[in-house]
Amino acid sequence: MDKLSQWLEGVGIPHIRTREPGGTPLGEKIRDLLLDPAHAEMNEETEVLLYTASRAQLAAQIISPALKEGKWVLSDRYIDATLAYQGYGRGMDLQALRRIQDWATKGLWPHRTVLLDCSIQVAFQRMQGREGEPDRMEQEKESFHQKVREGYLELAKGEPQRFIVLNAANPLDQVLEEFRKKFWEPLSRKMQ
Structure with a gap:
């Protein structure tokens, strides 16, 4: 995200950065509820509705206005996270999740999703650090x-034109180089 933001600044593309859950004052309060280990009893429906509420606020308050101003929006997670975590991870109905996300964001879906993929073992080792x-x-x-993880990969397989899958098990410089080749170079050619 940092590197992409630097590249966009370098070529004068206005953009904003945000994250999920959160990104707004209300969203940050919802984030606290969602991620607090004290709420281990949270049921699946509550979880998905809270994520969606945070996203609806972010879409209305931050993303939609930025897009109307001609800015790019870089978001650390968005709708695909709900489909992967609650759909594939929790086993919730994907079509129902898609409908509620479409309703909550007024149809504001991502144009591109960069998936940083690595094995669960690598991810757990990094979390321990x-x-x-x-x-x-x-x-x-x-x-x-x-x-x-399998859900994210299935989503990427279903929409290869939207997803850019990067091997995040590699060192950061290699991941950035792969990103540059798969995303930035094709984009730069289109901008010329």
């Missing part, structure tokens, strides 16, 4: 995270 306690979602079993 972080400071602080794992959040509620990070504390899920390895089998859940495997389903989420």
